[in-house]
Amino acid sequence: xxxxxxxxxxxxxxxxxxxxxxxxxxxxxxxxxxxxxxxxxxxxxxxxxxxxxxxxxxxxxxxxxxxxxxxxxxxxxxxxxxxxxxxxxxxxxxxxxxxxxxxxxxxxxxxxxxxxxxxxxxxxxxxxxxxxxxxxxxxxxxxxxxxxxxxxxxxxxxxxxxxxxxxxxxxxxxxxxxxxxxxxxxxxxxxxxxxxxxxxxxxxxxxxxxxxxxxxxxxxxxxxxxxxxxxxxxxxxxxxxxxxxxxxxxxxxxxxxxxxxxxxxxxxxxxxxxxxxxxxxxxxxxxxxxxxxxxxxxxxxxxxxxxxxxxxxxxxxxxxxxxxxxxxxxxxxxxxxxxxxxxxxxxxxxxxxxxxxxxxxxxxxxxxxxxxxxxxxxxxxxxxxxxxxxxxxxxxxxxxxxxxxxxxxxxxxxxxxxxxxxxxxxxxxxxxxxxxxxxxxxxxxxxxxxxxxxxxxxxxxxxxxxxxxxxxxxxxxxxxxxxxxxxxxxxxxxxxxxxxxxxxxxxxxxxxxxxxxxxxxxxxxxx
Amino acid sequence: xxxxxxxxxxxxxxxxxxxxxxxxxxxxxxxxxxxxxxxxxxxxxxxxxxxxxxxxxxxxxxxxxxxxxxxxxxxxxxxxxxxxxxxxxxxxxxxxxxxxxxxxxxxxxxxxxxxxxxxxxxxxxxxxxxxxxxxxxxxxxxxxxxxxxxxxxxxxxxxxxxxxxxxxxxxxxxxxxxxxxxxxxxxxxxxxxxxxxxxxxxxxxxxxxxxxxxxxxxxxxxxxxxxxxxxxxxx
Numbered sequence: 194x195x196x197x198x199x200x201x202x203x204x205x206x207x208x209x210x211x212x213x214x215x216x217x218x219x220x221x222x223x224x225x226x227x228x229x230x231x232x233x234x235x236x237x238x239x240x241x242x243x244x245x246x247x248x249x250x251x252x253x254x255x256x257x258x259x260x261x262x263x264x265x266x267x268x269x270x271x272x273x274x275x276x277x278x279x280x281x282x283x284x285x286x287x288x289x290x291x292x293x294x295x296x297x298x299x300x301x302x303x304x305x306x307x308x309x310x311x312x313x314x315x316x317x318x319x320x321x322x323x324x325x326x327x328x329x330x331x332x333x334x335x336x337x338x339x340x341x342x343x344x345x346x347x348x349x350x351x352x353x354x355x356x357x358x359x360x361x362x363x364x365x366x367x368x369x370x371x372x373x374x375x376x377x378x379x380x381x382x383x384x385x386x387x388x389x390x391x392x393x394x395x396x397x398x399x400x401x402x403x404x405x406x407x408x409x410x411x412x413x414x415x416x417x418x419x420x421x422x423x424x425x426x427x428x429x430x431x432x433x434x435x436x437x438x439x440x441x442x443x444x445x446x447x448x449x450x451x452x453x454x455x456x457x458x459x460x461x462x463x464x465x466x467x468x469x470x471x472x473x474x475x476x477x478x479x480x481x482x483x484x485x486x487x488x489x490x491x492x493x494x495x496x497x498x499x500x501x502x503x504x505x506x507x508x509x510x511x512x513x514x515x516x517x518x519x520x521x522x523x524x525x526x527x528x529x530x531x532x533x534x535x536x537x538x539x540x541x542x543x544x545x546x547x548x549x550x551x552x553x554x555x556x557x558x559x560x561x562x563x564x565x566x567x568x569x570x571x572x573x574x575x576x577x578x579x580x581x582x583x584x585x586x587x588x589x590x591x592x593x594x595x596x597x598x599x600x601x602x603x604x605x606x607x608x609x610x611x612x613x614x615x616x617x618x619x620x621x622x623x624x625x626x627x628x629x630x631x632x633x634x635x636x637x638x639x640x641x642x643x644x645x646x647x648x649x650x651x652x653x654x655x656x657x658x659x660x661x662x663x664x665x666x667x668x669x670x671x672x673x674x675x676x677x678x679x680x681x682x683x684x685x686x687x688x689x690x691x692x693x694x695x696x697x698x699x700x701x702x703x704x705x706x707x708x709x710x711x712x713x714x715x716x717x718x719x720x
Numbered sequence: 721x722x723x724x725x726x727x728x729x730x731x732x733x734x735x736x737x738x739x740x741x742x743x744x745x746x747x748x749x750x751x752x753x754x755x756x757x758x759x760x761x762x763x764x765x766x767x768x769x770x771x772x773x774x775x776x777x778x779x780x781x782x783x784x785x786x787x788x789x790x791x792x793x794x795x796x797x798x799x800x801x802x803x804x805x806x807x808x809x810x811x812x813x814x815x816x817x818x819x820x821x822x823x824x825x826x827x828x829x830x831x832x833x834x835x836x837x838x839x840x841x842x843x844x845x846x847x848x849x850x851x852x853x854x855x856x857x858x859x860x861x862x863x864x865x866x867x868x869x870x871x872x873x874x875x876x877x878x879x880x881x882x883x884x885x886x887x888x889x890x891x892x893x894x895x896x897x898x899x900x901x902x903x904x905x906x907x908x909x910x911x912x913x914x915x916x917x918x919x920x921x922x923x924x925x926x927x928x929x930x931x932x933x934x935x936x937x938x939x940x941x942x943x944x945x946x947x948x949x950x951x952x953x954x955x
Contacts, residue, residue, distance in 0.1 A: 386784060449816070450815035451780060451816060454748075490811075590784055607815070610819065614835075655877060656873050659873055660873050663876055665807050680932065681881070682878070682880050702942075702947070702950060705950060705953065706950070
């Protein structure tokens with residue numbers, strides 16, 4: 194975006210003479226559907242003028258204020274049930290700047306998706322807008338600095354709209370002939386391969402994987418600078434979009450049921466460390482949510498529990514700060530979903546000691562009763578919590594337009610079914626657990642009679658326990674997720690004393706750090 | 721970046737020969753490589769090799785264009801995935817296969833087989849496998865791979881186990897089991913004990929899962945990453 198201070202601002206455009214009358218009319222009939230979206234109210238005019246100016250001045254702080262606060266406020270006040278003015282109407286105030294218009298339209302469509310119901314044409318136009326925007330960015334033709342929050346929202350919304358389109362397309366029963374014709378004609382719109390390729394291209398063009406690699410040995414400072422590039426005078430847009438596309442790929446893969454590939458895409462980002470992703474709260478929660486879900490489906494319960502605990506603690510501590518945020522409702526929703534996932538994981542793998550006290554008490558309050566029922570193998574509860582907490586799975590392929598059925602639930606039903614069959618395979622394990630906890634050694638015959646099964650069945654159940662609680666990590670090593678460890682010698686089950694040895698090392702490290710922090714605070718106190 | 725690295729090599733090689741794995745890494749979403757991936761499944765079958773990444777990539781491309789799906793090839797991928805147990809590959813593949821297909825054979829049979837293995841019902845598994853040789857025999861090494869899985873689960877669990885339990889899990893009896901045991905005793909540290917009432921006890925070599933005391937030392941140590949938090953204070 195070229196900087197040219199002479200051509201912005203200045204007076205009303207003559208073509209908007211009828212403004213006052215129109216305003217009155219709208220006040221009387223708020224719901225008026227054919228409200229003129231060509232009309233640009235003063236506040237909107239100054240909004241775009243200032244936003245445009247700040248973008249050219251690379252004033253990230255002011256851009257963020259306008260993006261996060263002003264845009265929401267104006268939407269709330271003036272465009273609660275109607276779209277913002279069309280881009281053609283505001284273009285004259287921003288020098289018809291091509292990139293700014295694309296950014297404005299991105300906001301425009303996002304507002305339509307959030308507050309209204311997008312028409313098929315709008316869905317298609319929004320796809321075109323993303324394509325134009327990404328293509329310009331991929332060709333390196335921007336030198337803006339945009340707030341990371343905005344760039345994350347772009348990737349997030351891009352995938353949301355893709356998912357929404359797949360859901361919309363899958364409901365064929367209610368489509369008009371005209372809509373069907375459009376869907377058929379523009380098969381490339383929101384096509385899954387296109388979506389994945391854009392994310393992949395952003396990652397590759399930005400060279401972000403190499404940058405993150407270099408960051409580790411200190412030869413770049415992408416993470417330290419939080420992705421911005423103020424000194425170099427460069428742009429953060431491509432790099433940070435590439436970075437967030439890594440999370441984007443994880444999400445799309447999970448929506449497709451491809452958890453393994455999703456986690457593989459995420460490898461460049463270490464979710465146990467701070468990073469650019471953890472400075473944007475929505476991104477952090479999304480990343481960890483899909484990470485947890487994928488690990489649950491891969492049966493890596495301990496990993497899922499640890500990550501879940503970590504993010505729930507963060508949400509718990511920072512919830513107050515986000516109350517004013519436009520994403521507060523979404524944060525709350527994800528919070529509840531994560532508690533449901535944690536309840537599922539702990540029911541399949543009761544490693545309660547991995548969960549911090551704050552999280553644990555919330556968990557008991559929210560899911561305590563359901564967890565008891567899951568321990569008793571109540572499949573309906575697994576079903577209910579899974580359905581509540583799972584992502585909105587999609588069927589990526591275009592439908593058979595000659596067979597007008599709704600298939601929008603197919604992908605979800607498949608994932609649910611496979612999850613429940615996993616639960617069924619583990620149904621004897623929780624009672625084995627509860628018996629083993631009571632003994633240090635017990636003959637197989639005795640345990641079998643307690644559990645009311647024959648000996649061969651019990652031997653199988655014990656082997657199943659071992660198989661299900663041991664997973665392979667990426668290097669092919671066997672990792673134990675078992676809460677109760679045992680081995681069988683001949684005909685006797687020997688239970689390993691599970692007394693937890695206090696980890697003094699970690700305890701001291703924690704307190705040394707706390708002490709250091711306190712000393713720092715004391716030193717800064719002015720008496 | 722993968723693509724750059726691969727793209728940079730042709731200067732050295734006149735006819736660049738990339739492995740299928742490299743091609744998948746660079747083109748994870750490219751429908752054009754579908755026929756190559758199908759051929760690669762057969763190659764894995766013939767050469768007794770295995771690539772989960774390539775096979776998931778193929779299933780993904782089928783998911784994008786179901787009309788191109790080849791049921792025989794999907795079945796082969798699933799047999800190979802069973803052979804990869806204890807890795808969860810079979811489930812990973814199932815997540816990507818349309819439910820409608822899963823209701824038909826050969827998928828129904830494969831699901832039953834997987835279920836028996838996942839719940840350690842080896843006797844039922846071998847019986848069911850014997851009834852479905854036509855699906856499994858086309859993939860060489862199947863029986864050995866499943867025996868390997870059974871041995872894996874047994875060695876997670878047992879220090880000493882009765883011979884019949886072993887016999888049932890790996891589907892061997894009499895002379896062939898004797899021969900198998902001889903081999904394990906000679907090269908893998910197994911041994912056999914006689915039991916007073918007749919019969920044999922098979923002694924499996926110790927590992928940290930059947931001899932948990934072997935694991936202790938790791939639990940007590942502090943990982944470097946935790947200690948590293950103190951570095952800024954120490955300097």
